[in-house]
Amino acid sequence: MIDHLPHPRGIAADELRRHNLSTVLEAIHLEGAVSRADLTARTGLNRSTIRGLLVELIDLGLIVEDSVTTKTSPGRPSSVARARPTGAIALAVELEVDYTVVSTVGLGGHIFDTARASNPSPDAPPGTIVTLLSDLAAPLLKALPANSVLIGAGVAAAGLVRRSDGFLTVSPNRGWSDAPLGEMIAEGLGIGDVSVSNEADVSVLAESRRGAARDHRNVIYVAGEVGLGLGVVVDGKPMTGAAGYAGEAGHTVLNPNGRPCRCGSTGCWETEVGEDAFARLTGIEWQGRRQEMIDELLRRAHLGDADVFAAFREIGRWLGIGIGNLVNIFNPDLIVFGGFYHPLFPFLEQAINDTASTVALSAPWSTCRICPSELGLDARLIGAAELVFTELIADPAAMIARSRRH
Ligand SMILES: [Zn+2]
Numbered sequence: 001m002i003d004h005l006p007h008p009r010g011i012a013a014d015e016l017r018r019h020n021l022s023t024v025l026e027a028i029h030l031e032g033a034v035s036r037a038d039l040t041a042r043t044g045l046n047r048s049t050i051r052g053l054l055v056e057l058i059d060l061g062l063i064v065e066d067s068v069t070t071k072t073s074p075g076r077p078s079s080v081a082r083a084r085p086t087g088a089i090a091l092a093v094e095l096e097v098d099y100t101v102v103s104t105v106g107l108g109g110h111i112f113d114t115a116r117a118s119n120p121s122p123d124a125p126p127g128t129i130v131t132l133l134s135d136l137a138a139p140l141l142k143a144l145p146a147n148s149v150l151i152g153a154g155v156a157a158a159g160l161v162r163r164s165d166g167f168l169t170v171s172p173n174r175g176w177s178d179a180p181l182g183e184m185i186a187e188g189l190g191i192g193d194v195s196v197s198n199e200a201d202v203s204v205l206a207e208s209r210r211g212a213a214r215d216h217r218n219v220i221y222v223a224g225e226v227g228l229g230l231g232v233v234v235d236g237k238p239m240t241g242a243a244g245y246a247g248e249a250g251h252t253v254l255n256p257n258g259r260p261c262r263c264g265s266t267g268c269w270e271t272e273v274g275e276d277a278f279a280r281l282t283g284i285e286w287q288g289r290r291q292e293m294i295d296e297l298l299r300r301a302h303l304g305d306a307d308v309f310a311a312f313r314e315i316g317r318w319l320g321i322g323i324g325n326l327v328n329i330f331n332p333d334l335i336v337f338g339g340f341y342h343p344l345f346p347f348l349e350q351a352i353n354d355t356a357s358t359v360a361l362s363a364p365w366s367t368c369r370i371c372p373s374e375l376g377l378d379a380r381l382i383g384a385a386e387l388v389f390t391e392l393i394a395d396p397a398a399m400i401a402r403s404r405r406h
Contacts, residue, residue, distance in 0.1 A: 017053075018395060020045060024053045024081075026393045028063055030209060032108045033082040054081055060400045061087040061149060062107060083108025086145050088400070090388035091137060091153040091191065094380045097122045097174050100129060102136045104144060105385035107392070109210065113140045114381075126168075126179040130188040137189055151403045152193030154387030155185060156202040156380040158225055163244030166196030172262055173226045192402065195387040199223055199339075200247055201238060202383030203373070204231025207336050209386050212374035216334040220326055221373075222319075224339035227251075227262075227270030232330065250274065254321055272318035275340070281311035294343055301347055312344070316351025323352060323370070324359020331364045338373035345372035 023043055027034050034042075039050050057063045063081050085106025094101040098119055104112040115136040119129060141150065159171025166182020186194040204213070204221035213219040213233070221231035228250035232239040240246055250270035251263050258267035271277065275286045278297065286293045300308045323335060337345050349370065357365055373379055392399045 018397075020049065021053050021056060021396060022393050024050065025057060025062060025396055028057075028081050028083050029107055029109070029389060029393065033080050036079045036081070039081070054079075057081075057396065060396055062396060062400070063087070083110075085110035085112070086148040088151045088389070088392055088403075089144060089148050090151060090385040091141070091189065092381050092385035092388075093133060093137075093153060093155040093185070094384060095129060095133075095155060095157045097158065100132055100136060101381060102133060102140060103381055103385065104140045106148075107389065109382075109385075113143060115140055122173075123175045126176055126181060126184060130181075130184045133185065134188040149400065149403050150191065151392055151399055152195065152388040153185060153189060153191050154202075154384035155181070155194065155196040156199050156384040157181060157196055158199050160245050160248070161196050161198050163195075163197060163240050166194060168196070169245070193388070193391065193399070195391065197384075197387055198229065198231075198244070198247065199225060199380055200229035200231035201240060201244075202231070202387060203338050203375075203379040204233055204336070204383075205238060205386045205390070206375055206379040206383030207338070207373060208233050210375065210382055211379065212336050212371055213334050218330065218332045218334070220330060220332045220335045222323075222335060222337050222339075222341060224274075224337070224341035224344075227268075227274040228322075230326075232332075234330065249322065249326065252322070252325075254318070254325075269318070269322045273315050273322070277315055277318075278311060281314060282308050290340060294340055298343060309347070312347040313351045316348040317355045319348060320352040320355025320357075321359055324356040324365075327356065327360035327364050327368050332368055335368065335370045336373050337370065338376070338379055342373045342376055 020043065024039055027039060027042060036050055040047055054065060058065060062084055064084050065079050065081050067079055085108055088107040090105050092103040092105050099116060100119060101114065101116040103114040106112060117132060117136055157168060158173060159176065160169040162169065168176060168179045168181040170177045182194050182196045186192065200221055200223035203223055204219060207213040207221055208219055217236040219233040223229045223231065230247035230249045232247055251261065251265060251268045253265060253267045254269045255267035255272060259271045260266050261268035261271050279286050282297065284293055284296050297308060341348065352370060375382055
């Protein structure tokens, strides 16, 4: 299928200008400060075009420009463009089973403030959590500097989320189903632009922009949550599928004669590599207290516990089988292990590599590397903010106009 037909001349010029504006804003957002000379070199645009784009971004309140004297040209000041954090603020939200976190994040990645609270119970209904979230967010928004422009909220949630409107189809580990989460949060917070996305999708965005996958265009993020989910970037673009449900690799069947899965099927990948598999093979009960259990696994591993090492080998082998298959399908250049796989990665790496190298074809495997997440648990909150900034970068003028109207 062809994306779209060529545009008439006038529209093409507009589109080109918007594309250039996005490229320049993205560079400034990710690096905080970029000189005009750098922008010219990076974009291949001429100096007067860059100057015009910077003026537009200054007018939108998104950047400031100042003159600094550089070492290479002493005495001759060159302009440096910097992100203006108060010019576009995202409310980043992380909805976990046992806690809720919210942060105010400015353009350029500046964190103004963060608040966190335990949920009343792991199965508290969506309405209760949205009220908790609103109570957490209100003082943060009030404390923002005068003239701050709030552009939207980004939400990382576990479960199957429809990207178009943030409708949560199901979140099995907290017993939620068919919840119009995006709508509820927009209403609760009084914010027009709310983007809700699955944790793995949000995390791969964070790692691609500010973490381990910064210089990679074909990335798979393996999220160890209760089960296993994937965030996938193909040729620099997030792969969400038709509605946003892509990446549920934890429910691909790898062991048809294996164990029943909580999804109703049998032998799903996550029955061999998820929390339950660690509990089954080590005798350590997870029961929702994930951090304590990871600490216990690591403690026993450092003591040389043979059962724990056998479990790591077995789980690493099953991870390797799935990873080898993914390498054959997607030809990624980087696979990032996050969630609870992140702290356990040093113990799983060898077995994953050993097995994946026999499952994957040698050509795609030879150009693929596996590594632990760089951002760890922060990936979700950073990614939630990036959901909003991605929308801003795609069309800065439109989003700022919407935010000012609101
Ligand atoms: Zn399943």
